[in-house]
Amino acid sequence: MLWLRNGDRIEGSLVGLDEKEARIRAATGKEIKLQRQKLAIVAFNTELARAPRARGPYGRLVLTDGCRISVAAAHTDGNALAGKTLWGTAVRLPLERLIVLSIHRGRAVYLSDLKPRRYEHTPYLDLRWPYRLDASVAGYDLRVASNTFDKGIGLHAESKLTYDLSAGYQWFEALVGLDDHTGREGTAVIEVLVDGKPQDLGASRELSRPGDPKSIRVNVAGARELTLAVKFGRRGDVQDHVDWVDARLIK
Known part of the structure; x- marks a missing residue:
């Protein structure tokens, strides 16, 4: 147009x-x-639009103006990042324009790029919430602690999302918090289960403030399944919008 x-x-x-x-x-x-x-x-x-598909590991750049660029190769001289896009175009960007450089299809795999084995949801009343990939459960950008994230999963209480671990992963990592936009009044409880067994997530598993996310690192070596769970908090299901940002499995 x-x-x-x-x-x-x-x-x-x-x-x-x-x-x-x-x-x-x-x-x-x-x-x-x-x-x-x-x-x-x-x-x-x-x-x-048709985007070229990477055949191996590639990097994804997020710039200060909001642009996203996927690169097949890149290097830096300390002042700028230079490389080639997936379609072969050369790029050179000052480092001050770069916010995030994430690696895809390397040793770390984002859960949102994998197909879950199963999803279980028990609504508080009648309203059902599907899980969301790379978005909050309400369908917005993933916003946790005043930061926006490209990769992650949005879940609502009460739900369980299970992934297969047969590819031989060693660790699961994520930052988990109530969504800044739609989870301000939430009081959800989170769990990470490995082969059905709850893992130690520290002193408290309850999320009660959007600006207070929890960093998670769980050993999954030799396990068959990983389950992310969100349970009702003290206020039932009111705004229990939980973002699992940068949720990834590492080999």
Whole structure:
């Protein structure tokens, strides 16, 4: 879609775009040419986008302006990060623009990239909540302790999400907290079970403040199953929106 400075909009397939003009083919088949200076916005249909699939480990960059870039290789000289994207384009970014560099398909695997073995949910009354991958249980960005996370799982009390561990993982790690947006009044209780046995998560398993997440590291070597559980807290299921951010298995 081309959005013009006078407020008009033209929908169709973009044929060409350079410093002088834009060319778009309308639904009627007619090609329309417009001066570049008349354009305000060029919008693309993201549902038609195709991203290249990585065949091995790759990095994902999160920048200060919110952009996400996947890179097949990268290195730094102390001032900037340089590398190549998954489609072969060279990039170079000042380090001050970089917020996060996460590695995918390496020794660590995010739970949200794996298919769960089973999901069990017991609603407090009649409202049922499905689990969410890379989003809060309400469908928003994962927000914990005033930070936004790309990877994680959103769960609501009372629920259990179980994963298969047959690939030979050694550790499970995650940061767990009530969601900043929709879990402010929640009082959920969390559990991590390995082969059905609850693991020691420290002094308290109750989440009662969004700004007080719990860091979890559990040994899963030789185990068959990992289960993430969220139970009702002191206020029943009121805003028991729990985010398991950066939840990952490590070989």
